[in-house]
Amino acid sequence: MPQSPSLSAAAGPKRPTELLRALFRRNETVLLVCLVALIVFFSFASGTFLTTRNITNVLGQASLAMIAGIGIGVVVLAGEIDVSIGSLVGAVGIPLVVVMNQTGSLELGMAAALLLALGVGVANGYLAAYLGINSLIVTLGTMFVIRGGIYLYTGQRAISDDLQLESFYQMGNGRLLGTVPYPALVALVLLVAFVYLMRHRPFGRQIYAVGGNPEVARLAGYNVKRLKFAAFVICSLLAGISGILLSSRLGSAVHVAGLGFEFQVVAAVVLGGVSLAGGVGSLLGVALGVLILAFLSNGLGMLNIATEWQLVITGLIIIAAVAFDELKRRRQ
Amino acid sequence: MPADAATAAVVRPAGPALEMAGIGKRFPGVLALENVDLTLEPGKVHALMGENGAGKSTLIKILAGVYQRDAGTVRIGGAEADLRSPRDALRAGIKVVFQEIALISEFTVAENIFLEEYPVNGLGSIRWSTIRKEAAALFARLGFDVDPAAKVGQLPVSQQQMVEIARALAHEARIVVMDEPTSSLTPNEVALLFTVIRRLTGLGIAVLYVTHKLDEVFEIADTVTVLRDGRHISTRPIGAHTHESLIQDMIGRKIDNLFPRERGAARGDVVVKVEGLSTDKLKDVSFEAKAGEVLGFFGLMGAGRTELAKAIVGFDPIRTGRISIGGTPLVPHNTRTGVALGIGLLTEDRKSEGLMLELPVLQNTSLAALEDFARAGFVDEGRERSAVQQFVDRFRVKTPSLNQQIKNLSGGNQQKVLLARWLMRGLKVIVVDEPTRGIDVGAKSEIFALIDRLAGEGLAVIMMTSEMPELLGLSDRIAVMAEGRITAVMDREGATQEAILNAAIA
Numbered sequence: 017m018p019q020s021p022s023l024s025a026a027a028g029p030k031r032p033t034e035l036l037r038a039l040f041r042r043n044e045t046v047l048l049v050c051l052v053a054l055i056v057f058f059s060f061a062s063g064t065f066l067t068t069r070n071i072t073n074v075l076g077q078a079s080l081a082m083i084a085g086i087g088i089g090v091v092v093l094a095g096e097i098d099v100s101i102g103s104l105v106g107a108v109g110i111p112l113v114v115v116m117n118q119t120g121s122l123e124l125g126m127a128a129a130l131l132l133a134l135g136v137g138v139a140n141g142y143l144a145a146y147l148g149i150n151s152l153i154v155t156l157g158t159m160f161v162i163r164g165g166i167y168l169y170t171g172q173r174a175i176s177d178d179l180q181l182e183s184f185y186q187m188g189n190g191r192l193l194g195t196v197p198y199p200a201l202v203a204l205v206l207l208v209a210f211v212y213l214m215r216h217r218p219f220g221r222q223i224y225a226v227g228g229n230p231e232v233a234r235l236a237g238y239n240v241k242r243l244k245f246a247a248f249v250i251c252s253l254l255a256g257i258s259g260i261l262l263s264s265r266l267g268s269a270v271h272v273a274g275l276g277f278e279f280q281v282v283a284a285v286v287l288g289g290v291s292l293a294g295g296v297g298s299l300l301g302v303a304l305g306v307l308i309l310a311f312l313s314n315g316l317g318m319l320n321i322a323t324e325w326q327l328v329i330t331g332l333i334i335i336a337a338v339a340f341d342e343l344k345r346r347r348q
Numbered sequence: 349m350p351a352d353a354a355t356a357a358v359v360r361p362a363g364p365a366l367e368m369a370g371i372g373k374r375f376p377g378v379l380a381l382e383n384v385d386l387t388l389e390p391g392k393v394h395a396l397m398g399e400n401g402a403g404k405s406t407l408i409k410i411l412a413g414v415y416q417r418d419a420g421t422v423r424i425g426g427a428e429a430d431l432r433s434p435r436d437a438l439r440a441g442i443k444v445v446f447q448e449i450a451l452i453s454e455f456t457v458a459e460n461i462f463l464e465e466y467p468v469n470g471l472g473s474i475r476w477s478t479i480r481k482e483a484a485a486l487f488a489r490l491g492f493d494v495d496p497a498a499k500v501g502q503l504p505v506s507q508q509q510m511v512e513i514a515r516a517l518a519h520e521a522r523i524v525v526m527d528e529p530t531s532s533l534t535p536n537e538v539a540l541l542f543t544v545i546r547r548l549t550g551l552g553i554a555v556l557y558v559t560h561k562l563d564e565v566f567e568i569a570d571t572v573t574v575l576r577d578g579r580h581i582s583t584r585p586i587g588a589h590t591h592e593s594l595i596q597d598m599i600g601r602k603i604d605n606l607f608p609r610e611r612g613a614a615r616g617d618v619v620v621k622v623e624g625l626s627t628d629k630l631k632d633v634s635f636e637a638k639a640g641e642v643l644g645f646f647g648l649m650g651a652g653r654t655e656l657a658k659a660i661v662g663f664d665p666i667r668t669g670r671i672s673i674g675g676t677p678l679v680p681h682n683t684r685t686g687v688a689l690g691i692g693l694l695t696e697d698r699k700s701e702g703l704m705l706e707l708p709v710l711q712n713t714s715l716a717a718l719e720d721f722a723r724a725g726f727v728d729e730g731r732e733r734s735a736v737q738q739f740v741d742r743f744r745v746k747t748p749s750l751n752q753q754i755k756n757l758s759g760g761n762q763q764k765v766l767l768a769r770w771l772m773r774g775l776k777v778i779v780v781d782e783p784t785r786g787i788d789v790g791a792k793s794e795i796f797a798l799i800d801r802l803a804g805e806g807l808a809v810i811m812m813t814s815e816m817p818e819l820l821g822l823s824d825r826i827a828v829m830a831e832g833r834i835t836a837v838m839d840r841e842g843a844t845q846e847a848i849l850n851a852a853i854a
Contacts, residue, residue, distance in 0.1 A: 216473045218466040221455075225463065228452045235412075235450045236463045237435030295454055 043289035043297075043341070047304035054308060058315035065318050068195060076197030078310035080105075080258045082303055083203050084281045085288075086210045087254030089302040092285055093214070094247040095227035095294025096144055096151040101255035102278035103162035104136050108259035109269030110169060117178045125184075126260055133256025134249065136162065141248030145241045151248075159278065166271050175269040188264025199261045206254065211299050223247060228295025283334050284309050289341060363426055365390045365554035366411075366442075366523050372419030373406050380406040384420070384580045386573055388523060388554040393545060395569035395586075396558045399598055399816070403578040404558050408525050411556075412444040413437035425522065438464055443516035444525040449508045453501030458483035460500050461515045486514045490544055506537040513544055517551075524548055525556040530564060531650040542568050560598075560648055562591055562853055576600050592846070599816065599845055607796050607821030611804030616640040619776050619808045620691070622660060625669030629655040631832045633669070637777065642799065642809040644823030646816070648852050652832040653812040654696055657781045660810070661693040662686035674776050687716060690776035694766055694783060696812070698759070702766050705755040709747050710736050712754045713765050717772040739768035743798060760791025767798060771807075778802065781812040796822060816845055828852050 059066035084101050091098045108129035116125035140158055144151035177184065190198050214220035225233045226243045234240050262273055288305025290297030309330065316326045366388040373381040381403045388394050398404050409415040411422075413431040422429050424440050431437045437444070451460045458479045466474045467482075483496040487510075494507050494514075503511070509529060516524045526545075530538045545568060548555055557569060565572055565586065572589060574581040574597040581597050616639030625633040629652045637643045647653045658664040660671055662683045671678040673689040686692070695701040704712055713736045714721065721732040736750055743764040747757055754762060763783065770778055783799065784792045799822060803809050813819050819826060826843050828836040828851035836851035 212473075216476075218468060218472075218474060221459070221466060221474065224454070225452050228454050232450045232452055232463075235414075235434045237433070237438055295452070 044300050044304060047288065047301060047308065051304055051308050051311065054311050054315065058311065058318065062315065062318040065315055070314070070318075072191070072195055072197060072200070074310050074314045075200040077314075078306050079197065079199035079203035080262055081277075081281050081284055081310065082306045083199075083206055083258040083261070084255045084277070085284050085302045085306050086206055086299055087251035088281050088285050089288070089290055089297070089299050090210070090214070090223060091151075091247045091251045092282075092290050092292060093227045093294060093297060094223045094244050095230065096244055096247065097282070097292065098140060098151065098155045098248060098251050099278045099282070100136065100140060100155040100158040100162060101251065101258075101281065102274040102276060103159045103166070104133060104252060104255045105259035105262055105274035105277055106271065107136075107162050107166050107274075108132055108256045109263035109266070109273060110166065110175060112260055112263050113175050113177050113269040116181070116184065120179060122181055122184050129260050129263075130253060130256050133252045133259070137249035137252025140252065141245035144248060145244035163275075170269070170271045172271055174266075174271060177263075177268050184264055185267070186264075188261045199265075202257070202261065206257070207299065207303055214299055219243075219246075224295055226294075280309070281306075283330075287334055287337050364388060364423075365425060366556075367423040368407075368411075368420065369423075370420035371407065371410065371417050371422075373403075373410060373415060374418050379578055381410075381417075381578045384575065384578070385583075386556075386580075387583075388556055389571075390522070390552045390554050391549045392570040393549060393555045393557055393568050395565045395572045396556055396575065397560060397565065397572060397594065397598060398575035398581075399560065399814075402575040402598075404575055405527070406578075407575070408444055408527055408556070408558060411437065411442055411523075411525055412446075413442075438519060438521075441520065441522040442525065443512075443519060443521035443523070445509065445512045445516070445527065445529060447527045447529075447531060449505065449512060451500045451508055451511060453499070455500060456496065457494055457498050457500055457503070457511050458496035460511055461486065461496075461518045463515070464519060482518065483514070486517055490514060490517065490547055492540065492544065506533050506540070509533075509541070510544065513548070516553075517548075521553065523554045523556065525558065527558045528560075528649060529557070530559070530561065538564070562594055565594070566591075574598055595846060595849055599849075607793075607800075607817075609800055610797075611640070611800055613824070616806060616808075619674050620660070620810065621670075621672045623670045625656075625659060625671065626667045627655060627659055627664065628667070629832050630659060630666075633832075633834055635827055635834060635837070637808045637810055639776070639806050639808050640803055641824040642803050642811055642822050644819045644826045645810065645812045645829055646814070646819045646826060646848055646852060647812075647829035648814065650831075651829040651852065653814070653829055654781055655832070656829070657693055657696075657779045657810070657812050661691050661779055663693065687773060690774065692716065692770035692773065692775050692778050694763070694770065694778060694780040696781035696785060698762055698766065698785075703754050703762060706753060708751045708753055709740070709745070709757070709765060710750040713739060713750075713768050714772065716769050720772075735772060736768075739772060740765075743768055744794070758791065760794060763791075763795055764798065767802075771802070775807065777808045777810065779810045779812070782814065783811065784815065784818060816848070819848070820845070 064070060084105065088098060088101065111128035111132050112125040115128040116122060119125070136158060140151070140155055143149050143154040186198065188199055192198065192201060214223065222233070222238055222243055225236065226238060226240050230240050259274065263269055266273060284305040285302050286292065286305070287308060288297065288301035288303070290302060312330060312333065313326055316329065364387045366386070368384065368386040371381055371384045384403065384407060386396070386407070396404055396407070406415060410417045411431065413434045413436050416432060422431060424442070429440050431440065452463065461483050462479050467478045469475050480496055487494055487496065490510070490513065492510055494503070494510055500508060500511060513524070529541060533541060545555055559565060569586050571583065571585055572594065573583040574594070576598065581600065618636045619639050620637040623634045633656060635643070645653050645656065655664065659666050662678055662681050662685055666681055673691050676689055678685055678689060699705065710733065714732050718727060721728050721735065733750060740747065740750065745761050745764045745768070747761060754765060757765070780799065784795055799809055799811070811822060820840070820843065823840055825840065826838050826848065827834050828848055830852055836847070838847065
């Protein structure tokens with residue numbers, strides 16, 4: 017048999033330096049290093065930063081964005097976007113508190129809240145995936161519709177929780193063994209579950225494929241529309257969970273809750289290395305992106321830097337991070 | 349050898365692997381396929397040949413489940429099959445390797461192979477170790493060396509093709525269709541591909557090899573079917589063919605008199621001079637074009653015609669070489685300089701690179717010449733309108749008014765508007781890329797007459813085409829391209845279809 021012309025591709029990394037280099041090619045490693053550097057910096061810069069209380073506080077605050085960020089991550093990986101989650105996070109508090117007040121049941125309240133989230137997810141998914149309307153426009157629309165609905169229903173006042181259930185309070189404010197906030201635990205469980213789903217279940221890989229190249233996915237026999245639809249439903253349900261925890265923290269359904277939340281989350285997702293073009297990135301990256309922004313905001317606050325400057329710095333960091341990523345990609 | 353062991357294990361079904369009979373397919377306004385038959389035998393390579401537009405692509409898209417046939421029957425392994433979606437085709441054991449590689453570039457090689465159906469364990473988790481092992485085993489069986497853990501996007505096209513073929517085997521395809529598989533391969537890679545194809549046939553797989561490259565067909569095919577204008581022309585064993593008889597079957601028709609030539613034998617000054625032009629796709633291209641002549645460029649798919657067109661007008665970057673228009677070098681190399689020097693491109697893809705579909709005829713026509721109608725920075729609409737109206741009348745553009753949206757005009761009239769857009773600028777050179785693509789026959793002859801007239805008025809016309817009649821009917825001189833080079837330049841009088849095709853295949 018004649019010798020075939022060689023088609024050898026680069027063999028896997030073998031030596032330790034190569035392993036290190038391969039590790040650093042991974043976006044998550046870079047993000048992790050940034051996060052650690054950030055924490056180290058603030059620990060030295062501020063005496064009150066590195067305390068169990070402060071760190072667990074930040075984790076508790078970050079968990080709401082983390083839960084919603086997982087959902088946005090899934091939608092963006094599928095090649096779409098959802099900016100209605102801020103309004104949705106605010107809206108789910110209403111059925112939650114109203115049903116609780118009337119029935120005295122936390123479970124029924126939560127069910128009502130998730131039902132609303134499901135409805136919004138189905139609407140977004142149907143309009144964007146099945147009718148093929150651009151998802152930015154669809155969810156921009158639902159964002160306004162939902163917020164308008166909240167104002168109409170509440171008359172621009174918060175709806176108070178008359179029942180004052182301890183279990184409802186504990187959900188958002190309690191801590192496991194007095195240290196780890198429950199929302200952080202919820203976020204961790206969901207993160208592990210969705211990382212597994214996106215990496216190790218055919219469904220997750222199909223979401224990646226659909227976002228990466230819908231035409232190839234269709235040729236591979238995928239139902240592209242159904243997969244995108246599912247991504248929107250997942251995103252809304254996760255925003256719903258985030259909204260329930262937020263209500264618990266606020267102790268009521270607040271009409272302005274979640275204003276601007278969607279862009280905070282999208283920023284974290286992008287910072288985490290998820291490409292808005294779809295198909296590229298990981299939920300681990302999203303989690304790191306959320307944590308970086310959370311610790312940044314907390315640390316800057318501790319250094320008594322004005323909120324105005326915090327916004328400017330956050331914005332510059334997001335642009336710098338994405339530019340860095342883009343340059344790295346171009347070099348490859 | 350593992351391949352031989354595998355061969356022995358395969359049970360060869362008796363009878364044809366695929367029988368397509370009386371296949372018909374109609375698109376709005378075009379009969380793409382009419383009563384086409386095709387039979388594939390297991391373990392054989394069947395070549396499907398024809399010029400551009402002969403219907404090859406339509407036929408394989410029907411096989412892939414991308415298009416639905418309008419008439420005829422498809423039998424796979426003797427049983428009637430209905431291929432309504434890509435999924436149906438895969439289930440029926442058909443794997444089509446398209447020219448546009450259908451892989452997810454962010455995924456690894458191994459994962460891409462199992463894209464259609466991930467192997468899962470009892471809990472529904474993907475068995476990654478199985479994927480890696482089976483991918484490696486497949487590559488071993490096919491005898492090539494691709495790292496299953498590599499990201500597909502980082503592999504050269506040749507290796508991506510191997511991944512596609514491995515994917516076919518992973519799904520136990522009985523029929524593998526390859527669409528122009530060598531269009532972006534080097535000779536070494538082609539040799540490897542042929543080795544792989546022989547392994548496939550050794551496994552009893554039927555291979556449909558779609559191409560227009562004669563040499564490859566004589567090397568690899570057992571049988572050849574030729575299509576022309578959507579019809580079945582011939583099916584013969586390769587031994588019964590010569591180069592000449594195959595070309596005869598592919599061309600077949602006489603050039604009719606679509607081409608009223610009214611201009612004289614113009615011999616003006618050289619207005620375009622290209623020397624040693626190289627880009628990613630082009631290699632050392634040099635030529636000249638004179639005022640008043642039509643210089644036709646012919647080449648098969650992937651020969652580099654469109655790339656050349658885009659490079660000489662300043663649209664695509666060049667690596668080395670000199671381009672000068674009317675004696676002035678095209679520096680800096682961009683379209684702004686190009687337009688200023690008087691060279692414009694009539695693009696191959698009207699819809700995405702030429703027209704602003706939602707805008708009216710008026711704006712579409714005046715686009716490139718807007719600055720000429722400006723007074724103190726504002727467009728004088730009266731002057732704009734009267735100038736556009738002149739061209740619309742002169743070119744006989746059929747439109748109810750200048751305010752009509754361009755998308756409502758026919759392809760031929762759209763093309764006239766695009767020509768007018770450039771001529772308003774007072775060009776010296778126009779590059780037209782596939783000027784009659786998607787235009788019906790009647791309008792074609794009008795476009796031809798227009799090109800003839802423009803050359804007669806002293807414009808240099810550089811025409812890129814894959815249509816032989818158009819080339820022979822319009823050109824004063826003919827340059828033939830293959831794989832990014834000019835392989836022959838001939839005068840119209842000395843050119844024959846055979847000589848041109850031979851140079852294009854070289």
